[in-house]
Amino acid sequence: MKVLLLGATGNLGIRLIPALLSHNLTVVAFVRSSAKLSSMLPSAILSEITIVEGDAKSSDLIKKAILDNDCDAVVNTAGLAALLPWKSSELPAIFAAVVQAAKEAGAQQKKALRVWFLAGLGLLDMPGTKSMLVDYLPVYREHRPNFVLLQTIPTDVIRWSILCPSVMNPRSSELVVPVKGTQKLIMSATVPPHWKDSWMRRIPLVGPFIVLAKNVSQYSTDLEDNAEVIANDLEHGDDEWVGKKVGVWKRA
Numbered sequence: 553m554k555v556l557l558l559g560a561t562g563n564l565g566i567r568l569i570p571a572l573l574s575h576n577l578t579v580v581a582f583v584r585s586s587a588k589l590s591s592m593l594p595s596a597i598l599s600e601i602t603i604v605e606g607d608a609k610s611s612d613l614i615k616k617a618i619l620d621n622d623c624d625a626v627v628n629t630a631g632l633a634a635l636l637p638w639k640s641s642e643l644p645a646i647f648a649a650v651v652q653a654a655k656e657a658g659a660q661q662k663k664a665l666r667v668w669f670l671a672g673l674g675l676l677d678m679p680g681t682k683s684m685l686v687d688y689l690p691v692y693r694e695h696r697p698n699f700v701l702l703q704t705i706p707t708d709v710i711r712w713s714i715l716c717p718s719v720m721n722p723r724s725s726e727l728v729v730p731v732k733g734t735q736k737l738i739m740s741a742t743v744p745p746h747w748k749d750s751w752m753r754r755i756p757l758v759g760p761f762i763v764l765a766k767n768v769s770q771y772s773t774d775l776e777d778n779a780e781v782i783a784n785d786l787e788h789g790d791d792e793w794v795g796k797k798v799g800v801w802k803r804a
């Protein structure tokens with residue numbers, strides 16, 4: 553399988569390169585600067601990948617990269633959501649461009665592309681409610697309209713999933729090739745895995761916020777483990793996470 557990886561110079565993107573390669577996937581890295589990416593990679597890894605330069609806000613360039621390289625899958629890690637509700641970033645424009653490109657390229661290739669998007673923990677639902685966590689803690693709110701857009705796309709048009717990690721930390725500054733089969737994260741659809749509910753949720757007004765605050769610190773994960781989750785899924789080509797927002801929790 554050939555994978556177009558956007559944001560390959562970023563924290564997650566750079567770790568996805570060895571992860572994807574170790575799962576026998578072919579990597580086409582889409583970056584603003586090939587010189588920057590080249591300076592970040594050892595030559596042994598660099599020689600294994602194709603690099604395409606472009607701005608990820610351009611759906612035409614992304615579509616061309618998919619079609620020119622005959623990609624079957626896309627992973628979008630480009631763009632970083634704004635933390636505060638009154639700030640904005642390029643992420644919504646990038647997200648929309650990737651959706652558009654995947655739709656058009658899939659139609660041209662006559663097969664739906666497999667696409668992983670990134671969001672944050674706040675996009676997941678508070679277990680036992682119909683509200684998203686971001687309704688209680690309004691940070692990284694740009695992920696919500698991105699998800700609303702994705703929900704308008706049938707999964708026979710784009711086989712999409714959206715990964716919703718909390719803070720991701722580097723386990724190592726070195727580019728470590730993960731050992732296949734050592735998945736350290738528990739995954740779940742729609743709600744965070746291993747959520748600890750409490751009677752306090754029913755306290756008027758502040759209850760859900762208290763439960764959220766008690767839970768949130770347990771959702772930090774390692775960047776390398778998130779990269780492994782995506783690479784492993786793409787290698788196996790399962791439908792388990794297609795059309796879903798996906799939470800992750802680090803196995804103790």
Ligand SMILES: NC(=O)c1ccc[n+]([C@@H]2O[C@H](COP(=O)([O-])OP(=O)(O)OC[C@H]3O[C@@H](n4cnc5c(N)ncnc54)[C@H](OP(=O)(O)O)[C@@H]3O)[C@@H](O)[C@H]2O)c1
Nearest residue numbers: 559561562563564584607608630631632633670718719720
């Ligand atoms: N890091 C976390 O703890 C965390 C937690 C939850 C969710 N997320 C989400 O996960 C995603 C990846 O996070 P990250 O920490 O890897 O982000 P990051 O380190 O900031 O990387 C962002 C990447 O996007 C690229 N980019 C930005 N604008 C672009 C454009 N117009 N065209 C092409 N490339 C562009 C950057 O390229 P340049 O090198 O050219 O700038 C960089 O490679 C983000 O969407 C973030 O919101 C992150």
